[in-house]
Amino acid sequence: MISTGLFLGFFALLLIGVPISVALGLAGTGAIFAAKLGILAVPTNVYAGIAKYPLLTIPMFVFAGTIFERSGVAQKLVRFATALIGRGPGSLAVIAIVVAMMMGGISGSGPAIAAAVTGVMAPSMLRAGYPSAFTAGIIAAAAATDILIPPSVALIIYSVLVPSAPATAMFAAGVIPGTLAGLALILPTWWLARRHGFGANATGEPRPPFWSSFRDAFLGLFAKVLILGGLRFGFFTPTEAAVVAVVYGLFLGIVIYRTLSWRDIYQMMVESAEISAIILTVVALASVFGWAMSTLSIIDPIAQGITQLGLNQYGVMALLIVLLIVVGTFLDGVSTFIILLPLLIPIAQTYHWDLVWFGVILTLKIAIGQFTPPMAVNLMVSCRITGARIEATVPWVGWLILTMLLTLALVIAFPALALWLPHYLNLN
Amino acid sequence: MTPPELSSPTAQPRVSLKIEEFLAALALGLVALITFANVLIRYFSDLSFAFTEEVSVCLMVIMTFLGASVAVVRNHHMRISFLADRLPALWQRRASIFSLLMIHVMFLILAVSGALFAYDDFRFEVTSPALGLPQWIYTLWLPLLSLVVAGRAAGAALRLLRGPTP
Numbered sequence: 001m002i003s004t005g006l007f008l009g010f011f012a013l014l015l016i017g018v019p020i021s022v023a024l025g026l027a028g029t030g031a032i033f034a035a036k037l038g039i040l041a042v043p044t045n046v047y048a049g050i051a052k053y054p055l056l057t058i059p060m061f062v063f064a065g066t067i068f069e070r071s072g073v074a075q076k077l078v079r080f081a082t083a084l085i086g087r088g089p090g091s092l093a094v095i096a097i098v099v100a101m102m103m104g105g106i107s108g109s110g111p112a113i114a115a116a117v118t119g120v121m122a123p124s125m126l127r128a129g130y131p132s133a134f135t136a137g138i139i140a141a142a143a144a145t146d147i148l149i150p151p152s153v154a155l156i157i158y159s160v161l162v163p164s165a166p167a168t169a170m171f172a173a174g175v176i177p178g179t180l181a182g183l184a185l186i187l188p189t190w191w192l193a194r195r196h197g198f199g200a201n202a203t204g205e206p207r208p209p210f211w212s213s214f215r216d217a218f219l220g221l222f223a224k225v226l227i228l229g230g231l232r233f234g235f236f237t238p239t240e241a242a243v244v245a246v247v248y249g250l251f252l253g254i255v256i257y258r259t260l261s262w263r264d265i266y267q268m269m270v271e272s273a274e275i276s277a278i279i280l281t282v283v284a285l286a287s288v289f290g291w292a293m294s295t296l297s298i299i300d301p302i303a304q305g306i307t308q309l310g311l312n313q314y315g316v317m318a319l320l321i322v323l324l325i326v327v328g329t330f331l332d333g334v335s336t337f338i339i340l341l342p343l344l345i346p347i348a349q350t351y352h353w354d355l356v357w358f359g360v361i362l363t364l365k366i367a368i369g370q371f372t373p374p375m376a377v378n379l380m381v382s383c384r385i386t387g388a389r390i391e392a393t394v395p396w397v398g399w400l401i402l403t404m405l406l407t408l409a410l411v412i413a414f415p416a417l418a419l420w421l422p423h424y425l426n427l428n
Numbered sequence: 429m430t431p432p433e434l435s436s437p438t439a440q441p442r443v444s445l446k447i448e449e450f451l452a453a454l455a456l457g458l459v460a461l462i463t464f465a466n467v468l469i470r471y472f473s474d475l476s477f478a479f480t481e482e483v484s485v486c487l488m489v490i491m492t493f494l495g496a497s498v499a500v501v502r503n504h505h506m507r508i509s510f511l512a513d514r515l516p517a518l519w520q521r522r523a524s525i526f527s528l529l530m531i532h533v534m535f536l537i538l539a540v541s542g543a544l545f546a547y548d549d550f551r552f553e554v555t556s557p558a559l560g561l562p563q564w565i566y567t568l569w570l571p572l573l574s575l576v577v578a579g580r581a582a583g584a585a586l587r588l589l590r591g592p593t594p
Binding site: 013014015016017018019020021022023025026029039040042043044046047050051052053055056059060063236239240243244246247266269270272273274275276277278280281282284285330331332335375 | 449450452453455456457459460463464466467481484485486488489491492493494495496498499502504505506507508509510511512523524526527530531533534537538541542544545548566567570571
């Protein structure tokens, strides 16, 4: 009775448009009231939910990402990628994907990246003759996929919630599947653009010089080397790696590129604090919901019900693919993990699935959901900027969903694709 | 993380939002400084600076509530607007007001219960694990800043109510 109320209350508030965090918090608080569990459980869980040292990584990476985005790294990556690939048919589309994925690795927020890359790439793509629906679709897909690429906030949240999957291992495990996912977006995009002759108008403009664009882009990409290398060799904890990236980004923006003023820096601090606060508010209030769920013993019956459906582990995996892609179309990766992991981890343990591998495939599923029409947030953002209708993106995005599903099938069939690198680096 | 172009413009609040913006940015800056100082000190000396972790964590909690307050006024909190956006204008406005009221209620509950929570830390003289400081100087921020968020939500709801009806 109370458990039904918990879920119904949550979904009703969610559908009306109440923030996800507050819908979780109010439903949880309501259940705590109804079951007379004591009001003090609410503030205790809110405080304990966010007063955790590993979560400090989130504001630091968000800050670093904002600095790299604002100091013009995206434009420099576009120039370098153009020098590398040229301006033939389809090349601008491929460049947009590569840049969205490289930026995502540095920042970690899908919709923000979708907005930034659409802003940088869409005008020249539309001029070069790409249809707006095609442009919006591929940028949304690339920005969705970046939650797989380290250092992503979704992977950090997963590692905070699943102690046996440390952040460094999750980052390493995301590298090969992330690269495969990138190829799964680039190949069909290239093929579609060539087949329909998109971007043929862009060949007239000159190619930027290789070495100067390489030097500019290299300084930006070096941040990634710094973060991942520092983590790999144990120089830094994830939080420290993030703060080193902040300092490096500020150095780049103020001294080398000279694109940042003190005013910009203050503005970026305000923005990063707000974005991190939005994520952490979900974390804080979701822990009230999570506590109510586990105290009322709601999770175990559901998890047992799923494992006793009489399906084998592949059947359960197929069920989870559908569930997570559907949830991923309307919730972001962070909220999905916080709400569903208490249910999903016991299921994974029943089948003795490796939790690092499990985290990677969950993230892949959510990534697919994040650009599946009609509700995906990334798609809404890129369509809003390019002026395309979401329905019009279906013929293009459909191909990308298909190849991403193939990538997911590959990682499910060959867990080594995710697990080889962390094992090789001795991270777990 | 609704990007700016998806949020609806609301009238400006009477108490400037710059207060929370400045304090949230300050908290973020302090966390970055402390963490970076930690890295430097660990590499150039044998001293451990690890006890600062609890200060950083408390600053992050403070930043969360201040940032949440800014996000309430700017309508930036993550939400599913798919259904609400398809309602007729009058009902859209009602849904927005209802949503703000729910935020107000949630943070009011947090302010009241959080006050009890911090008072328990004070009454039982709980001390912090690393620095041995009274725990209530950390937990006090939860009810205090929840009140700020609740106030911002109420203010935004009032502005919508008094504003032009569609």
